[in-house]
């Protein structure tokens with residue numbers, strides 16, 4: 179549909195309509211307050227306006243107040259900050275005495291952190307091949323957060339272009355301080371963008387590491403070896419061998435250069451490793467070299483500064499990415515395999531969908547009116563492909579409500595915690 183083509187220059191004209199007709203401000207506000215009206219004016223919501231004007235430390239009295247600000251300012255970006263101990267002034271003023279007290283634990287995974295291992299695209303580019311890095315990251319992190327930490331209310335969001343965000347919203351997560359957040363971030367970090375920690379080093383295979391390895395193994399051959407072709411050139415082979423101790427790397431190089439493809443070279447690497455191990459030439463601290471290499475290429479690369487601090491801002495779901503025009507939509511981690519970033523609607527597409535729907539129903543409404551019947555007015559987002567993403571978000575809200583009800587019941591002693 180050519181009319182749906184998004185043009186960045188038209189964003190200032192599209193945003194007012196998007197906020198007025200489609201943006202789920204009531205649901206978003208409900209989440210940010212966790213059903214407590216006293217939280218609304220303590221939760222930081224910052225706006226970035228056209229022309230890079232930042233409005234930080236804003237808060238709103240209620241959902242209506244929030245909606246009015248959106249309709250007046252139509253921000254290019256909305257960021258969510260912490261809940262503060264004290265009320266934030268709606269004017270956005272801030273004094274250093276204000277203390278952040280609660281905040282979801284957040285994770286930000288950006289494709290650019292994979293630039294030294296992905297070979298299909300660079301920079302802002304993303305394709306189904308490199309999207310697999312996000313699939314692996316989401317599956318590993320979601321598994322660790324649920325199984326190792328017992329978190330349940332986790333919202334996953336596509337950033338709108340080339341990354342994913344994760345919000346852990348359980349009460350026990352929201353009240354963690356900076357040190358506790360750092361500990362979780364460190365636990366989940368084996369790689370730091372390939373920059374600080376070049377090598378992955380295991381001394382023991384922890385249960386969490388084994389679980390992560392299982393996920394990586396599902397994708398390693400097809401996505402990493404074949405599609406990313408990580409060993410397909412001498413340059414890539416050098417980068418690979420650069421992760422191995424200089425004392426050993428020539429042994430691997432000899433075997434790996436005798437064959438051509440990434441799959442063959444990987445097999446040569448594993449075979450050489452196994453032979454050396456049988457001959458007891460591999461020191462004990464290198465016994466996980468094969469697994470470490472898989473982690474180097476496929477383990478989630480987190481921007482841990484985002485996770486570590488209680489008052490770090492993160493973009494709200496349902497914002498429009500200014501470059502791609504795509505909506506930052508929630509998705510279910512269970513189905514990330516089938517999530518196609520290319521299929522995420524742009525703001526232009528959504529507005530077209532409303533028009534198409536309205537044109538189609540106009541004739542029907544005319545018929546109804548002639549027969550003195552009234553038509554049912556439906557909300558605009560329900561006329562568009564945004565509906566399924568709003569539905570996912572509302573399911574997340576229902577999960578939070580159920581957890582809150584359960585916690586209240588435990589507190590009141592009406593159910594036993596088990």
Ligand SMILES: [Zn+2]
Pocket residue numbers: 298299303304305306307308309
């Ligand atoms: Zn790609």
